[in-house]
Amino acid sequence: xxxxxQGMNRMAEPLVRFEGVRKAYGAAASGYAVQRLDLDxxxxxxxxxxxxxxxxxxxxLMLLAGFEMPSEGRILLGGRDIARLPPHKRGxxxxxxxxxxxxxxxxxxxxxxxxxxxxxxxxxxxxxxxRALSMVRLETFGERRPAQLSGGQQQRIALARAMVFEPPIVxxxxxxxxxxKALREEMQYExxxxxxxxxLTMMYxxxxxxxxxxxxxRIAVFEGGRIRQLAPPRRLYEQPENAFVAGFVGENNRLPxxxxxxxxxxxxxxxxxxxxxxxxxxxxxxxxxxxxxxxCVVAVRPERVAVAAILASEMGEDALSARLAEVIFQGDHVRxxxxxxxxxxxxxxxxxxxxxxxxxxxxxxxAWDPAHAHAFAAGG
Amino acid sequence: MAAGVATPLKARLAAAALVAPxxxxxxxxxxxxxxxxxxxxxxxxxxxxVLPRTVAALSAWDGAAPPGEAAFAAxxxxxxxxxxxxxxxxxxxxxxxxARLNADLPGFRSLLPMxxxxxxxxxxxxxxxxxxxxxxxxxxIAPWAAIRRAGGPVSDFNLLAVLDLKRDATxxxxxxxxxxxxxxxxxxxxxxxxxxxxxxxxAIGYPLxxxxxxxxxxxxxxxxxxxxxxxxxxxxxRTAAWMVLLQREGVVNAALGALxxxxxxxxxxxxxxxxxxxxxxxxxxxxxxxxYASLKSLDWRLPRAAVSLGASPARAFxxxxxxxxxxxxxxxxxxxxIQALGFYVTPALLGGANDQMLPYFVAFYASRTVNxxxxxxxxxxxxxxxxxILAVYGRLVGFSRMRPA
Ligand SMILES: Nc1ncnc2c1ncn2[C@@H]1O[C@H](COP(=O)(O)OP(=O)(O)O)[C@@H](O)[C@H]1O
Ligand SMILES: [Mg+2]
Numbered sequence: 001x002x003x004x005x006q007g008m009n010r011m012a013e014p015l016v017r018f019e020g021v022r023k024a025y026g027a028a029a030s031g032y033a034v035q036r037l038d039l040d041x042x043x044x045x046x047x048x049x050x051x052x053x054x055x056x057x058x059x060x061l062m063l064l065a066g067f068e069m070p071s072e073g074r075i076l077l078g079g080r081d082i083a084r085l086p087p088h089k090r091g092x093x094x095x096x097x098x099x100x101x102x103x104x105x106x107x108x109x110x111x112x113x114x115x116x117x118x119x120x121x122x123x124x125x126x127x128x129x130x131r132a133l134s135m136v137r138l139e140t141f142g143e144r145r146p147a148q149l150s151g152g153q154q155q156r157i158a159l160a161r162a163m164v165f166e167p168p169i170v171x172x173x174x175x176x177x178x179x180x181k182a183l184r185e186e187m188q189y190e191x192x193x194x195x196x197x198x199x200l201t202m203m204y205x206x207x208x209x210x211x212x213x214x215x216x217x218r219i220a221v222f223e224g225g226r227i228r229q230l231a232p233p234r235r236l237y238e239q240p241e242n243a244f245v246a247g248f249v250g251e252n253n254r255l256p257x258x259x260x261x262x263x264x265x266x267x268x269x270x271x272x273x274x275x276x277x278x279x280x281x282x283x284x285x286x287x288x289x290x291x292x293x294x295x296c297v298v299a300v301r302p303e304r305v306a307v308a309a310i311l312a313s314e315m316g317e318d319a320l321s322a323r324l325a326e327v328i329f330q331g332d333h334v335r336x337x338x339x340x341x342x343x344x345x346x347x348x349x350x351x352x353x354x355x356x357x358x359x360x361x362x363x364x365x366x367a368w369d370p371a372h373a374h375a376f377a378a379g380g
Numbered sequence: 381m382a383a384g385v386a387t388p389l390k391a392r393l394a395a396a397a398l399v400a401p402x403x404x405x406x407x408x409x410x411x412x413x414x415x416x417x418x419x420x421x422x423x424x425x426x427x428x429x430v431l432p433r434t435v436a437a438l439s440a441w442d443g444a445a446p447p448g449e450a451a452f453a454a455x456x457x458x459x460x461x462x463x464x465x466x467x468x469x470x471x472x473x474x475x476x477x478x479a480r481l482n483a484d485l486p487g488f489r490s491l492l493p494m495x496x497x498x499x500x501x502x503x504x505x506x507x508x509x510x511x512x513x514x515x516x517x518x519x520x521i522a523p524w525a526a527i528r529r530a531g532g533p534v535s536d537f538n539l540l541a542v543l544d545l546k547r548d549a550t551x552x553x554x555x556x557x558x559x560x561x562x563x564x565x566x567x568x569x570x571x572x573x574x575x576x577x578x579x580x581x582x583a584i585g586y587p588l589x590x591x592x593x594x595x596x597x598x599x600x601x602x603x604x605x606x607x608x609x610x611x612x613x614x615x616x617x618r619t620a621a622w623m624v625l626l627q628r629e630g631v632v633n634a635a636l637g638a639l640x641x642x643x644x645x646x647x648x649x650x651x652x653x654x655x656x657x658x659x660x661x662x663x664x665x666x667x668x669x670x671x672y673a674s675l676k677s678l679d680w681r682l683p684r685a686a687v688s689l690g691a692s693p694a695r696a697f698x699x700x701x702x703x704x705x706x707x708x709x710x711x712x713x714x715x716x717x718i719q720a721l722g723f724y725v726t727p728a729l730l731g732g733a734n735d736q737m738l739p740y741f742v743a744f745y746a747s748r749t750v751n752x753x754x755x756x757x758x759x760x761x762x763x764x765x766x767x768x769i770l771a772v773y774g775r776l777v778g779f780s781r782m783r784p785a
Contacts, residue, residue: 065688067684067687067688087684087687087688088687088688088689088690088691088692088693088696089690091690092688093688094684094685094688096681096684096685096688097681098679098681100679100681100682100684100685101685102682102685102686102700103682103704104703104704113686113689113691113699114689114690117689117690117691117695118690161689162688162689165689165690
């Protein structure tokens, strides 16, 4: 798994540890929302739970916050088992989906709520509320009602409210889900910068892989109540450990084929030969592909696909020949839709102004570095 | 351009024309009859047709001293004609006038017919002396003041009476004599029983609404049916069922006796407790449903957010859930209280003499003494109480908040 990171922190105790946690709503026979969870959250990191809707991300957060009880396993906070600790005594900050600001209180009262509950004297309360509001750059909005704020402002207030009592960890459940794209990107940087400035530990839930890649120190990819891979963004993107992660994080060309050889070479050069269904044999990095003869899928990112306006036979043995079907202008880049002989399609990305562009309809050749072509077992 | 303006106007007219029959219907069956009934509270039509000359003669009277000869002469002439008409048609004009005057001044019921009978015979000399010879009472100010007050066409006599007030001969306001001053006490009793019924409904209804709002979806239809069950039987049936349960030989006493918990049957019926019990039973759904609606529309993440911020569940309820469900509580209290003010059958069947509320007296005047004026005036009192409560609620809370958040 994340041997590197865990090796670095072997000495320090993780802030949060899930140990063999399972969760079933109702009877276990009806299935587990969380299948089996072993997960450490290090102090000061921003860990993202990424996965499709219904994969158990919210359930994981609610287990830690104390609103759901695990059916099996232990959850440790700062080394202490918190199974018996009711949610209001856990002192964990939570930013809920759709903010959950108290509509009958002013913004300042919302932010002051946790301090009021803790019996913080009024002058100090006012000071800390002001500091928290200025942290999210809304210091002049204290007297307003939440309904008088825009979505982005409500979001920032929810953040300030969850941080003002200095919790050891803040949980955020799809906090930007309701915002439009531009605002979402702005808020991503804001959260990232708050996280870095304050050294906050955050556990962040999203189903948006772009958001996860932008924000996270580490990403845990969830599917069906399990973690399919836990890695820093770059590793996750470049070395997905299974076809699900490869398909869910970023864009991929998926080419079905059959394994033809055992792995050869070492390290970066380790590769197998795969016969694509179109009839071309290519090299690919084996991830979990099976023995020779078994079906597999080769995944290549569009930005790793090289396109040249010469015939494949002239380009090298691993090159495929294709017909350029369409050129789509996308602002900062150009997408090329290429059809291979057998009806399969490959998409390539090129920066704008990246040299001469062939006309649609021309025959071209397509190739990639085998180190960036991942072979997965088919159906994975 | 002109068509663009004309079309919406035409459409609006067409829409208005479609709604018009409904408006007329409402006006015809709702506003007009109730308005006509309530108008009876101020209408005076019993005395003026019988004693037209007397009423005219008294119009300039100052009320400080008994009136002069002109009024006596007018009275004699009026009574002679009225008696003649009564004998001709067999009608009870004099009786009707004396009933109305008797409501103002006890004693009139015998005084007027007797005077009418005696002045029918011719007499010599001044009318004043002759009338005083029939009864000394005509020498006082009171009977004349009563005739002038009832002279109409409208007066505030009934409206003042239901507030235990009365005008004296000079038109000044005073309190009614103690034996007539019963309505303020009944008004307070009505309001107090409304408050009690509302408070009990709230105390039971809020937890019940909470239970339904947080119950697992499978249980909700059953709980809801339990709450709505009272709606499916008529009010009389439910009230009668309570009689069966609570009477001396009723189910409750039989059960208590069988368990040897009591020696003597308990007097469970014909007291205020029985009335309140049945009222709460009938009114509870009106409390539960609005509160349920406001709890149901509450975002369940809000109390969770409060708990995540360190509030205990009880505190989260007090600071977040309760304030946000107040619109439902307000609507429920308003519904229950206003309906409680109109309860008639339940107190009449289950209550004692001291548990009757204003509507009982409306029915009493309307059907037993056929005093439409008082029945209408008491109805106005109930209407005014409701209006005051609505105004206070609107002022303090505002009706826009009644929609659950
Ligand atoms: N309160 C609940 N009762 C029953 N099932 C639930 C409840 N909450 C979530 N689930 C189920 O658990 C699974 C995981 O849900 P959730 O953790 O909300 O997923 P995510 O947040 O990743 O979308 C889903 O199949 C969902 O239907
Ligand atoms: Mg979720």
